[in-house]
Amino acid sequence: MGTEQARVDALAYEIFHGVSGKWALPVLNLIGERTLRFGEVYAAAEGISHKMLTQTLRGLERDGVVARRVHPTVPPKVEYSLTEAGQALRGTLNQLCGWTRRYLEHIDAARAGFGSQG
Amino acid sequence: MGTEQARVDALAYEIFHGVSGKWALPVLNLIGERTLRFGEVYAAAEGISHKMLTQTLRGLERDGVVARRVHPTVPPKVEYSLTEAGQALRGTLNQLCGWTRRYLEHIDAARAGFGSQG
DNA sequence: CTGCATCCCTGAAGATACTG
């Protein structure tokens, strides 16, 4: 065995690498709150480009993290939401914020002393 | 308020971005098991280049995640280990492996059906 | 309103060689 472990390991890195993009986390948190339309996410995630939002959404959708629902109306209307897996992923990812908050001073101290102390 | 939150938010992204590198996670898990010398990590993390190991280690050290201990011996000897914060970070990061394992089938299904189903 | 294609720039990561 070890095959299964290797598979999970590799996939985990893929996911990790995938959501490490500049916009995955913000988008995940935005959609995580409630279902939003493309334009709404675009407006909420200030600074993101048109292309990157599409790209980010596509990647998350590909991994079953984001659910995409298209309304065949005259003005196209597409809604995005998180799947159950997506919500779980969001929770896991946001624990990093908790870690950061917890070790805030430690991190600052390390950075401040980096290169000065041995 | 909001200032503190923004600070944590930005820092969290920095950390997130930092450990999203190709070798941060493997190195973190390697050193997390026990203190290792540069060469030992280099050998254990097969595929990594000399430069990338140094760079990865430096980045983690900068954030107070990795502790670096230099032995002023004739053949240089440098040992790396995780700080308490590092162990905590390692734990948080590895939860992603748990998430991956849990939603393995879901992810596979999503990827398989991506582009085929509406 | 949404999505896709193209061009361009920057930064990550590999290979290699040199210093202590």
Add this chain to the structure above:
DNA sequence: CAGTATCTTCAGGGATGCAG
């Protein structure tokens, strides 16, 4: 054995224009 510097390659990400 450990660390740094240089060169190159390539994917991520921004801007813009076109299409359904």
